[in-house]
Amino acid sequence: MDRTSYKEITTKRSIKYSYYSSSGDASKPTLLFVHGFPSTSYDWRNQVAFFKAKGHSIIAPDMLGYGGTDKPAETALYKHSAMCADVIDILDAENVSKAIVIGHDWGAPLVGHLAVRYRERFLAFAFLAVGYTPSFANFNYETAMATVKQAIGYEPYGYWRFFVEEGTDQVMKDHLESTLGIIHPADPATWKEDLCVPGAAKAALLADKRTPIASYVTPEVKQHLTDMIVKDGLGGALNWYKVILSGLAAEDDKGIPQERLPLPLPVLYIGGKQDCVNPSALALRTSTQLCSDLTVKELDTGHWLQLEAPDEVNETLKEWVETVEKKAKL
Template sequence: MDPASYKDFVTPRGINYHYFFSPAAAGKPTLVFLHGFPSNAHECWRHQVVFFVKQGYGVLASDLLGYGGTDKPTDVAMYAKSLMSADIISIMDRENINSKVYAIGHDWGCALTSGLATFYPSRFAGFAFLALGYLTPNPEFEINSFYAGFKAIAGHECFGYWHFFKEDGADKIIADHMDAFMSILYPEDPKSWLTDMAPRDKLKEWVISNKVTPPPSYLTEEDFTRQKTELLKGGMAGPLCWYKQYATGVVVNDDKLVPKENYIIKQPVFFAATHEDYICVPKVALVTMKDVCPILTVRDYQTDHWVQIAEPDKVNKDLLEWIESL
């Protein structure tokens, strides 16, 4: 991703976004890539951006709120999906992205993709969700019921680490033990998440103990160092707000704003099911997606959560085939 293709833009609510943009060739769609935790546009999407720019596609990939060169507020209310969705739309407007647009999210980027699908459906021709599925609006959201629902379908606790992320001071603990934190987020053995991240208290124990595990084959030491440096420079308080919005009522109030007719995505939807992901378990996502995404394409990957980095060629090929079939 050429640094010269990055821009900065202050959105109408006063947030500075740092983003990569390459305009589409004549007749080609534009793809809006939305990264997740704990990443940025480059770390998450570097393989996809290079591939699709060569195909003549337009590409917009922003550092999202709390990350990279974008502002990092610590007020959880600033991270409401409605507000962040409006930010992305304002960037699209600045770049005159108005026709045949596909939003593609990974991890928490899927939550923002869900926001774009429900608040601005007319602006997009389709939506792709990698690892995490579409999050249907739920004005009755209650976090303990959410935990229990996932556990009942997955067969094990999935989001125990959220308890740590919601704690005051969690950002400083992570920053003080960043090597251990990065190690468990990107382990060589995906089942490490089943034992040391998904159950309550296990991630905090891992981090404080400074434990490490070998990295996956698809990441180099340089990748780790670069991402760790970026996170330490920006701090973890902003990124953790993406989790805290689910514990503070921000999500409930935001979802009340969504028209009920927008709960069902009427455009084509792509879902990358990551079958060695023990937190974003595919069968949990598909329980609801099959009902609320009537034009659904599912592709299966025997990878961990970081599918677009672990299997970039397959992800790129599958996304390209899906878009060109529409």
């Protein structure tokens, strides 16, 4: 992605964001891409190139804690209500009244919160890997893990406890090759052993376990990931986990009215059949209950589907975006 196409904005709460911006055909909806952990807007490079060629205007921010955007240490700054307001500030700066928003990983819950807090600013919502998550108001980690284990037979989020410990950022830096292999494994099934089991991720890194890295991690991509982890650090980014386990997200979401949770606008979910951490059966439980206009597509990939199968993801998104455009014109 061309660095000359990046802009900077200081949001209303005085946080600097860096974001990719590309202008296209005004008759086509603007596409807003929201990445997750541990990533930057660079994760959307295949989608940006594809949809730019189709004439869409595109916005892809480095989210709070990543890339060229500020990386504050204070966990409270990562509350979803605040980050949603930041995103709206970016849309306002680009004079975008309505957009189609696409989120992956932790970007998906942020998209879910945009749906309940700023629904009027969007035409449709797409969720990759993680389903529609509009509120953490009643979320308790231990209770949730017990419930999920009963549903799917194992705890998918065992690594969360390690990710909120002090010093995790430094452990990831000190064991870079191990970190890259665990985050982007050649075999997605290794996550069931290395991430899902409580304590396994920390033990693997401290033992400097070397896991074969996925083929989409080219030398250029590896350098980008190295710079992100070693030069920029993940201390800020790990706050996306801390805000949940600290209870700050639950407190923040208590004010969301229950009537805002059902989502009547077009929704797309794309899941990876080999994603152990976010299996579609888990991701779709809320989506099928609350999304009345839901399209579902499952691909034979792991968690990083937009990187593993960019052509399939792009075509799926394109077909869905075209249906959204048609509905918007009715």
